[in-house]
Amino acid sequence: MIKTEHLYKRYEKVEAVKDLNISVEPGEIYGFLGPNGAGKTTTIMMILGILKPTSGKILIFNKDLYSDYFGIKRRIGVVSEVQYLYEDMTAYEYLSFFCDLYGVKNKDRKIEELLHRVNLYDRKDDLLGHYSRGMQQKIGFVRALLNDPELLILDEPVSGLDPTGIREIRDLILEENRQGRTVFMSSHILSEVERISHRVGILNKGRLVAEDNMENLRKKLTSEVEIELEIDNFDAEAEKRLETLPFVNSLTKEDGKYLVRVKADKDYRGDLVSFVSSIGGNLKEIRRREMSLEDAFITITEKNISLFSSEEVTE
Amino acid sequence: MSYRWVAIKSIIKREARSSFFGLGLYIASTLACFVSAFIFNSYINTVEGNNIMVMASPLNMPLFYAVIVSALYTAISSSTALSREKDKGTLEVLFYGPVDHLSVILAKFFEDIVSFLIIMVLVTLYFVYTAIVTNLGFSISYLYAVILSIFIAGSMSSFGLWLSSLTARIRTSVLLLILIMGGLLGLQFLHNYILTLKPENLSLSMVYIMGILSNVLRIIRWASPFSYLMNGINAVALGSTSMYIENMLGAFAYTIVLLTLSVYTLKWKGVRKL
Numbered sequence: 001m002i003k004t005e006h007l008y009k010r011y012e013k014v015e016a017v018k019d020l021n022i023s024v025e026p027g028e029i030y031g032f033l034g035p036n037g038a039g040k041t042t043t044i045m046m047i048l049g050i051l052k053p054t055s056g057k058i059l060i061f062n063k064d065l066y067s068d069y070f071g072i073k074r075r076i077g078v079v080s081e082v083q084y085l086y087e088d089m090t091a092y093e094y095l096s097f098f099c100d101l102y103g104v105k106n107k108d109r110k111i112e113e114l115l116h117r118v119n120l121y122d123r124k125d126d127l128l129g130h131y132s133r134g135m136q137q138k139i140g141f142v143r144a145l146l147n148d149p150e151l152l153i154l155d156e157p158v159s160g161l162d163p164t165g166i167r168e169i170r171d172l173i174l175e176e177n178r179q180g181r182t183v184f185m186s187s188h189i190l191s192e193v194e195r196i197s198h199r200v201g202i203l204n205k206g207r208l209v210a211e212d213n214m215e216n217l218r219k220k221l222t223s224e225v226e227i228e229l230e231i232d233n234f235d236a237e238a239e240k241r242l243e244t245l246p247f248v249n250s251l252t253k254e255d256g257k258y259l260v261r262v263k264a265d266k267d268y269r270g271d272l273v274s275f276v277s278s279i280g281g282n283l284k285e286i287r288r289r290e291m292s293l294e295d296a297f298i299t300i301t302e303k304n305i306s307l308f309s310s311e312e313v314t315e
Numbered sequence: 316m317s318y319r320w321v322a323i324k325s326i327i328k329r330e331a332r333s334s335f336f337g338l339g340l341y342i343a344s345t346l347a348c349f350v351s352a353f354i355f356n357s358y359i360n361t362v363e364g365n366n367i368m369v370m371a372s373p374l375n376m377p378l379f380y381a382v383i384v385s386a387l388y389t390a391i392s393s394s395t396a397l398s399r400e401k402d403k404g405t406l407e408v409l410f411y412g413p414v415d416h417l418s419v420i421l422a423k424f425f426e427d428i429v430s431f432l433i434i435m436v437l438v439t440l441y442f443v444y445t446a447i448v449t450n451l452g453f454s455i456s457y458l459y460a461v462i463l464s465i466f467i468a469g470s471m472s473s474f475g476l477w478l479s480s481l482t483a484r485i486r487t488s489v490l491l492l493i494l495i496m497g498g499l500l501g502l503q504f505l506h507n508y509i510l511t512l513k514p515e516n517l518s519l520s521m522v523y524i525m526g527i528l529s530n531v532l533r534i535i536r537w538a539s540p541f542s543y544l545m546n547g548i549n550a551v552a553l554g555s556t557s558m559y560i561e562n563m564l565g566a567f568a569y570t571i572v573l574l575t576l577s578v579y580t581l582k583w584k585g586v587r588k589l
Contacts, residue, residue, distance in 0.1 A: 045587070048410065048411060049410075050407065050410050050411075050585070050586060050587060051585070051587075069413075069415060070317075070318030070319060070322070070413045070415075071318070073411075073412055073413040073414075074318065074412075074413050076411075078411035078412075080407075080408070080411070082404065083408070084403060084404030084405050084407060084408050084588065085405070085408075086329075086333075086405055088333065088336075093332075097325060097328075097329045098412065100321070100324070100325035100328065101321070101322055101325040101326075101409075101412050101413060101414065102412060102413060103318070103321050
């Protein structure tokens with residue numbers, strides 16, 4: 001659906017995107033993650049032809065955008081972080097204008113159906129300038145869906161929304177994906193990307209440092225595992241002995257619970273249970289902490305590592 | 316119909332709707348009629364004072380002033396057309412869809428012409444009413460003047476669009492337009508002033524300045540849309556067919572060049588909200 005080859009963008013002295021190679025497959029939700037200023041929006045703007053790459057190639061539907069500019073644009077729907085609507089128009093007039101632009105047939109039926117889906121049909125004759133931020137975001141989504149796009153490009157679609165708004169937009173994205181639309185979504189809200197993405201690409205300082213599904217990302221990033229223990233009858237001497245076990249890397253105490261970092265080569269929970277009972281401790285709870293996307297994201301971006309080379313990226 | 320024309324048509328429709336429900340169009344029309352009314356009034360005073368007024372095309376002069384007002388409105392409106400959308404971010408959103416630089420520029424240009432034509436229709440209705448009331452007659456030169464005014468409006472619009480493509484803020488566009496208009500008019504006045512001086516009174520340095528000004532004005536004659544406006548008025552007033560055609564073709568060529576320049580400038584400056 002989208003393929004970039006050695007994409008590079010330079011703004012005077014700043015390298016915004018460096019040698020970017022991503023591939024978004026049909027039918028998937030691709031989460032494009034990165035901290036603010038990582039180059040996500042610049043990449044999207046290049047994909048849409050709004051910014052010109054300094055070098056490199058972009059293919060959409062296996063074609064260069066400029067080989068069939070209007071044809072390709074008619075197959076894409078785009079939602080940005082801020083909607084920038086014509087505030088002097090009503091929702092119906094605005095959507096009707098975009099229907100004309102995309103050459104949508106039966107536009108009244110289409111607008112009605114989509115406005116019903118986002119619960120804004122009753123407000124269709126209100127001026128967009130009177131809409132709340134969440135309602136404007138929904139109108140942006142409706143606009144993006146008017147042409148039944150095969151590919152949805154979403155740039156920070158839930159940024160600035162309240163929890164209800166986030167859930168509504170999330171459901172909308174998932175529903176569209178179930179109907180077969182490919183979704184390319186940039187965000188810095190990690191929990192959202194983790195919940196809905198099939199694959200994730202992490203961009204840091206303009207460079208793609210990881211691209212995989214969540215499970216593989218966790219595996220690649222985890223050289224150690226955290227195990228949480230809640231133990232009674234566990235004195236300082238016992239703590240010292242636990243810390244010196246050969247498979248334990250470190251031991252910390254958080255809110256009365258022990259956090260043991262062990263090697264990730266095997267599951268050491270059985271060994272820990274045996275050890276605690278051998279010294280007379282009363283084990284109340286043992287839990288393995290999964291690495292979240294947030295942990296992976298922070299590890300990758302803060303340490304500036306690349307999962308492609310398994311080394312730190314040198315600037 | 317090609318996808319580009321679908322985009323152009325849709326944008327024209329939206330813009331026309333916006334103009335139709337906005338105040339600008341009606342303020343410009345009212346001003347154009349108001350300025351013309353002053354001239355009609357002076358005609359009536361002349362007839363009252365002298366009992367006679369001999370004039371081949373009495374409606375032309377009021378029409379010229381109406382065209383000046385309308386053309387200025389076109390220039391101001393087009394000079395903010397792109398910068399206003401860039402400023403609000405709506406231009407960027409248009410480019411998410413099947414819209415390119417050429418389609419935006421052409422749509423804005425044609426919408427300006429549509430607005431200008433609406434003003435001309437309103438002005439003509441006023442002129443018809445005035446002609447009936449005052450018994451001033453229409454002549455064929457009125458039609459010539461109206462046709463030429465469309466080409467002049469085209470040059471004004473393309474000039475404004477080019478200024479607009481250069482800037483990303485409404486205020487900057489308007490300031491730029493005022494500065495350029497002021498500069499061009501200033502040069503014209505300076506040149507006219509120097510021409511009134513007696514040659515024997517001119518110093519060597521003044522002769523030198525006059526030479527430079529003449530050359531600058533020769534260039535401006537082709538580069539400024541306001542000279543097409545003034546030359547067009549002269550062509551109709553003098554009844555010179557060759558001047559009329561030359562001016563029409565010049566304005567047309569100027570429009571094409573400026574529209575092309577606007578497309579490339581917009582590509583260079585970008586469409587994103589800053």
